[in-house]
Amino acid sequence: MTYTPDRMNPLKACRLGLDTHQELTIYLRQDSPVCRSEGFSALSRVLVHTENQHLIATLHTVTGALLSPGEIGFSESAWKRMALQENTSVWLSHPKPVQSLSYIRAKVYDKELSGVQLEEIINDIVAGRYADVHLAAFITACGGDKLNIREITDLTKAMVNSGSKIEWGLPLVVDKHCVGGLPGNRTTPILVSILAAAGLIMPKTSSRAITSPAGTADTMETLTNVDLSLESMRAVVEKEGACLAWGGSVKLSPSDDLLIQVERALDIDSEGQLIASVLSKKIAAGATHVVIDIPVGPTAKVRSNEAAETLSNNFKAVAATLGLNISVMFTDGSQPVGRGIGPALEARDILEVLQNAPSMPLDLRQRSAEVAGAMLEMAKGLPPGEGLKEALAILDSGAAWAKFQAICLAQGALKSPPIAPYRYELIASTDGVVTCIDNRKLAKVAKLAGAPADLAAGVDLHCKIGDAVLSHQPLLTIHAESTGELSYAVEYLEEHLDIIELSSSQKADA
Amino acid sequence: MTYTPDRMNPLKACRLGLDTHQELTIYLRQDSPVCRSEGFSALSRVLVHTENQHLIATLHTVTGALLSPGEIGFSESAWKRMALQENTSVWLSHPKPVQSLSYIRAKVYDKELSGVQLEEIINDIVAGRYADVHLAAFITACGGDKLNIREITDLTKAMVNSGSKIEWGLPLVVDKHCVGGLPGNRTTPILVSILAAAGLIMPKTSSRAITSPAGTADTMETLTNVDLSLESMRAVVEKEGACLAWGGSVKLSPSDDLLIQVERALDIDSEGQLIASVLSKKIAAGATHVVIDIPVGPTAKVRSNEAAETLSNNFKAVAATLGLNISVMFTDGSQPVGRGIGPALEARDILEVLQNAPSMPLDLRQRSAEVAGAMLEMAKGLPPGEGLKEALAILDSGAAWAKFQAICLAQGALKSPPIAPYRYELIASTDGVVTCIDNRKLAKVAKLAGAPADLAAGVDLHCKIGDAVLSHQPLLTIHAESTGELSYAVEYLEEHLDIIELSSSQKADA
CATH class of the missing domain: 3.40.1030.10 (Nucleoside phosphorylase/phosphoribosyltransferase catalytic domain)
Structure with missing residues (x-):
C-alpha cells in the first residue's frame, strides 16, 4: 500500500488586528473544510507555511462571520513575525512534536538537563515554538532552586548564543x-x-x-x-x-524577553x-x-x-x-x-x-x-x-x-519625567516612630497604581525607618494616571495599613 | 484629601464568535478611552461586571475595525459563562490579586500546602479565576511527586467539594x-x-x-x-x-476537567x-x-x-x-x-x-x-x-x-462505531519474532492519526510479543479521518520503526 500526502489548496492571509501579545495565534472558521479535514480544534498547535517561511501558532476558531471561507486570520504578532501581505497564500499542517518539551517534563521529575537540551529549549523559545502555557511550565519547572550550577551555566551560554553579541574590542568593559x-x-x-x-x-x-x-x-x-x-x-x-x-x-538574549512576559503574569522567580x-x-x-x-x-x-x-x-x-x-x-x-x-x-x-x-x-x-x-x-x-x-x-x-x-x-533627547494627574495621600493616624516598611506591599501599591506601564504612576514615600512622625503628617502619596488604578491602589492600601508600621512606644516612654 | 472612585460608562457586550476554548477572553479596542484610562494592556487580567454578575478574563486588544467604539467583545467561553445578550451593559475594573496564586509560588519553593490553601486554589480554578498560564504553573509545580499524602488527601477533598456529589443511599456502590x-x-x-x-x-x-x-x-x-x-x-x-x-x-469534580485540558497541552502527569x-x-x-x-x-x-x-x-x-x-x-x-x-x-x-x-x-x-x-x-x-x-x-x-x-x-442509543476512510499498513521487512512493543510510541502514532478527537482514528495492531511473523506480513494499520493526519502519523512511524522490534535470532538458530 503506497501513500502520497496531498498538498491542500492555500488559504488567503487576513490581518484581523487582534493583539494576543507574544502568543502567535491564527484563526480559522470552525466550518472550514481545512479545519474539519485536518482535524484541528481549539488549543491545537498548527504549522503555518507560506512559499518561503513557516511558524508554529496556536489555533483559535471562529464561529461567526469574521472570516470568509478560504481565509485564515492572523494575530498581530504572527502577522508581523511572518511579514505577511493581505491575501498571501498560506498552507497549514501538523507541526512535529517539539522535542524540547520532553526535557521540561524530565525537569518536573527533577532530572538534570544537559547543555544540549537547554540549548534546544532556548532555541525553540526564540523560534516561537512555545505557546504561553509551555513557557509557564518551563519557568515553573526551573523555579526556586531547581537548576544546579552546571545547568545554570549552560542555560546562560544558550541564552547568549540565541541572540546578538556585541564585541567592543576593548580589554575593560x-x-x-x-x-x-x-x-x-x-x-x-x-x-x-x-x-x-x-x-x-x-x-x-x-x-x-x-x-x-x-x-x-x-x-x-x-x-x-x-x-x-x-x-x-x-x-x-x-x-x-x-x-x-x-x-x-538590541536583541541581546532574546529568549529572556519572552520569558519575562510570562514570569510577570505568574510572578514566579527562579x-x-x-x-x-x-x-x-x-x-x-x-x-x-x-x-x-x-x-x-x-x-x-x-x-x-x-x-x-x-x-x-x-x-x-x-x-x-x-x-x-x-x-x-x-x-x-x-x-x-x-x-x-x-x-x-x-x-x-x-x-x-x-x-x-x-x-x-x-x-x-x-x-x-x-x-x-x-x-x-x-x-x-x-x-x-x-x-x-x-x-x-x-x-x-x-x-x-x-x-x-x-x-x-x-541618545537623542533629555526629557522631563511626566507627572501623574491623580493622587492620594496616606496620613499618619497617630504620633510615632517608623519601625518597619514592607517593601513587597509597597511595590504592590505602586504596581496597582499602574507602574511600570503608566510611567508617571507609583508611590512617593515621605518617611524612612527611624523617623519620628506626627499625627496627620503624610506618610506616602500614591500617583496614578487613571482613576481606575488609583481606586484599586487605595483599596489595597486601606486593607494593608501595616505597610508602614509606627511604634507609639516613644509616647508611652515619654 | 478625600477620594471617590468614579463609575465609568458601560460598554456594550458583543459576541465576536471567537472560540478560545476554556480561557475566558475579552476584546477591547486599543484606542478605546476605557483601555487607555484604565491602563489595560495585552495579557492583562480584567474584572468584567454586568448588573448581576462578574468574572475575571484575559484581555486581548483589537487594533482593527472588529469593534465599534463603546463595544466590548467576548470569546464564546466568556459569553456563555456570563449568559450574555447582545448589548448587555458591561463595566470593567482591575481584579483583586488572586491570593491562591501565591500558594503556587510557595509550592515552587517546595513548601507544603495546607488544606485551606488547596481548597482556595481549586475554588478559584472552578470560578474561572486562573488563566491557562496559571493552570500550567499549578500542574507543573505539583508535577512528579511534589505533593505529599496529606496534600493529596486535601486536594482530593477540595476537588470533591467544588462540584456536585451523588448520593445513592446504598451500602455498596x-x-x-x-x-x-x-x-x-x-x-x-x-x-x-x-x-x-x-x-x-x-x-x-x-x-x-x-x-x-x-x-x-x-x-x-x-x-x-x-x-x-x-x-x-x-x-x-x-x-x-x-x-x-x-x-x-454531570459536573463531578469540575476542576479536573479544566486541569485536564492544560495537562493535555503540556503532556505533564503529576x-x-x-x-x-x-x-x-x-x-x-x-x-x-x-x-x-x-x-x-x-x-x-x-x-x-x-x-x-x-x-x-x-x-x-x-x-x-x-x-x-x-x-x-x-x-x-x-x-x-x-x-x-x-x-x-x-x-x-x-x-x-x-x-x-x-x-x-x-x-x-x-x-x-x-x-x-x-x-x-x-x-x-x-x-x-x-x-x-x-x-x-x-x-x-x-x-x-x-x-x-x-x-x-x-442511555438512548446502541450505535455502530465509525470506520476511518484513510489507512496505512506497516509491513514486516524480514521474518522474525516480536520481542518488544513500545506502548508510548504506539500511542503517539494513534494520537498523530487523530485519536481521540477523531473517533475512528487510531492504530490496529496485528501482532503480540512472542508472535512469529513473516516478511511482508502486516504488523499494524494506521486509521485516520483525514489525509493530513494520516500523513503525519506515517511520517512519525517511518522515523520510529523500532515501535515493533523483531528478533531474527530464530532464523539464525534454525
Whole structure:
C-alpha cells in the first residue's frame, strides 16, 4: 500500500488586528473544510507555511462571520513575525512534536538537563515554538532552586548564543546589576554617569521590570530615548563612553524577553533563570567586569544572609566558568532607597542626586557612590574605600551630571519625567516612630497604581525607618494616571495599613 | 484629601464568535478611552461586571475595525459563562490579586500546602479565576511527586467539594479505575457489564483521554450517548444497575476537567493530581468500593514494581483517610491489550469480547474478567480465584452482552462505531519474532492519526510479543479521518520503526 500526502489548496492571509501579545495565534472558521479535514480544534498547535517561511501558532476558531471561507486570520504578532501581505497564500499542517518539551517534563521529575537540551529549549523559545502555557511550565519547572550550577551555566551560554553579541574590542568593559526587590533603588543611571566620567567604558543595557514597579529601562524612558539599535548604541558609547539603553531593542538574549512576559503574569522567580538572565545579558553586551548588588532584608527579594551567600556563590561559580570578572556586594535591603517608586518618580530622585539638589535623597546618593566605588576598586585596582571617595568627588564636582546630560543627548533627547494627574495621600493616624516598611506591599501599591506601564504612576514615600512622625503628617502619596488604578491602589492600601508600621512606644516612654 | 472612585460608562457586550476554548477572553479596542484610562494592556487580567454578575478574563486588544467604539467583545467561553445578550451593559475594573496564586509560588519553593490553601486554589480554578498560564504553573509545580499524602488527601477533598456529589443511599456502590498508559486496555465497558449482570450497582463515570489516544468516555461515545445529566444517569442506574457515562457532563469534580485540558497541552502527569483526580471522581460519584488497576511495564505509565508499590501505597493511604474501600491490582503492562488503539477501534474489540466472537482478542477478555473478579471478591467476600471464575461464566453465558445492550439502550442509543476512510499498513521487512512493543510510541502514532478527537482514528495492531511473523506480513494499520493526519502519523512511524522490534535470532538458530 503506497501513500502520497496531498498538498491542500492555500488559504488567503487576513490581518484581523487582534493583539494576543507574544502568543502567535491564527484563526480559522470552525466550518472550514481545512479545519474539519485536518482535524484541528481549539488549543491545537498548527504549522503555518507560506512559499518561503513557516511558524508554529496556536489555533483559535471562529464561529461567526469574521472570516470568509478560504481565509485564515492572523494575530498581530504572527502577522508581523511572518511579514505577511493581505491575501498571501498560506498552507497549514501538523507541526512535529517539539522535542524540547520532553526535557521540561524530565525537569518536573527533577532530572538534570544537559547543555544540549537547554540549548534546544532556548532555541525553540526564540523560534516561537512555545505557546504561553509551555513557557509557564518551563519557568515553573526551573523555579526556586531547581537548576544546579552546571545547568545554570549552560542555560546562560544558550541564552547568549540565541541572540546578538556585541564585541567592543576593548580589554575593560564594565557593567552592574542589582538583584531587585528593593523599591526605588535606582542607582544605575547615577553610577553609569560617575563611572563614565571616571573614564570607564560602560555600555549599559537594562531590562524592564519583571515583577517590580519599575526597571531601569522603564525609568530611563521618562528621561530619554532607550530604544536604541545596536549601531546607535555603539555610536553613543564611542562618543560618551557609556549609554543607558533598553536591552530588548538590541536583541541581546532574546529568549529572556519572552520569558519575562510570562514570569510577570505568574510572578514566579527562579534563581537559576535569574542568574542566567543577568549574566547572559552582560556577556552578550560584551562586559568583562561586573558588579552585582544584592540588597538583603526581611521584605527584599533576598531575605537572609544565608540566601544572599548562596546566590552570591552561584553567581561567582557561573561567572568564573564563563570567564567573567564579577564582584558581589550585599547592601541594606530593609527599606526602599530614595523616595520615588515608579518610573517617573525614581527619575526625579536621580536628577536631584546628579544635580546635588538640597532636597536630594541622601541614601540614593550614598548607595550609588558605594556601588560605583566597588567597580572603581575592581577595575582600577584601588584600595578599599578609595573607590567610594572618588565616586563622591565626581558627584560633588558636577562631572556626573554633565556626563548624564551628554549621554541622554547622544541618545537623542533629555526629557522631563511626566507627572501623574491623580493622587492620594496616606496620613499618619497617630504620633510615632517608623519601625518597619514592607517593601513587597509597597511595590504592590505602586504596581496597582499602574507602574511600570503608566510611567508617571507609583508611590512617593515621605518617611524612612527611624523617623519620628506626627499625627496627620503624610506618610506616602500614591500617583496614578487613571482613576481606575488609583481606586484599586487605595483599596489595597486601606486593607494593608501595616505597610508602614509606627511604634507609639516613644509616647508611652515619654 | 478625600477620594471617590468614579463609575465609568458601560460598554456594550458583543459576541465576536471567537472560540478560545476554556480561557475566558475579552476584546477591547486599543484606542478605546476605557483601555487607555484604565491602563489595560495585552495579557492583562480584567474584572468584567454586568448588573448581576462578574468574572475575571484575559484581555486581548483589537487594533482593527472588529469593534465599534463603546463595544466590548467576548470569546464564546466568556459569553456563555456570563449568559450574555447582545448589548448587555458591561463595566470593567482591575481584579483583586488572586491570593491562591501565591500558594503556587510557595509550592515552587517546595513548601507544603495546607488544606485551606488547596481548597482556595481549586475554588478559584472552578470560578474561572486562573488563566491557562496559571493552570500550567499549578500542574507543573505539583508535577512528579511534589505533593505529599496529606496534600493529596486535601486536594482530593477540595476537588470533591467544588462540584456536585451523588448520593445513592446504598451500602455498596462499586467502581474501578485503570491508571492508563497501556494502549487499547479498554476493560471498563466489559467489566461494568459483568458486574451489573452479577447484581452489583456500578454507576460508572469515565473521563476523556488526557495524554492517551482514548479514554473510556471517548470509546463509549462511538457506541452510545455518554453525555448524561445527573437525572438521566440516575434513571439508567435504577433500571439497569449500571451506566457508562462521561464524568464531565454531570459536573463531578469540575476542576479536573479544566486541569485536564492544560495537562493535555503540556503532556505533564503529576502523581498527586492523578490520585486526587481519580479518587475525587469516585467519591463524588458516590462509590464505596473501588478497584484500581495499575499496569506495569517498561513503556507503560508505571514502569517499575517500585513505582507501582509507591503509587499503590499512596492510593491506599489517601483512600483510607477518606473512608473509601479500595483494592489495588498490578497487571502486565508490557504491551497493548486487545488489538485496536483509538475510540472506535477499541469499541470494536469490546463488542467482539461481549459477543464471544471467534475472532475476539483473548487478552482483553482475560484482563476484563480478572479486574471484574477482584471486585466480585472484594464486594461479595469470595475466596481468591472464585471472582475470576464467576466473571468468565457471566461472559460465556451472554449475560454480560445482554446487560451491555440494555445499558446502552437505557442511555438512548446502541450505535455502530465509525470506520476511518484513510489507512496505512506497516509491513514486516524480514521474518522474525516480536520481542518488544513500545506502548508510548504506539500511542503517539494513534494520537498523530487523530485519536481521540477523531473517533475512528487510531492504530490496529496485528501482532503480540512472542508472535512469529513473516516478511511482508502486516504488523499494524494506521486509521485516520483525514489525509493530513494520516500523513503525519506515517511520517512519525517511518522515523520510529523500532515501535515493533523483531528478533531474527530464530532464523539464525534454525
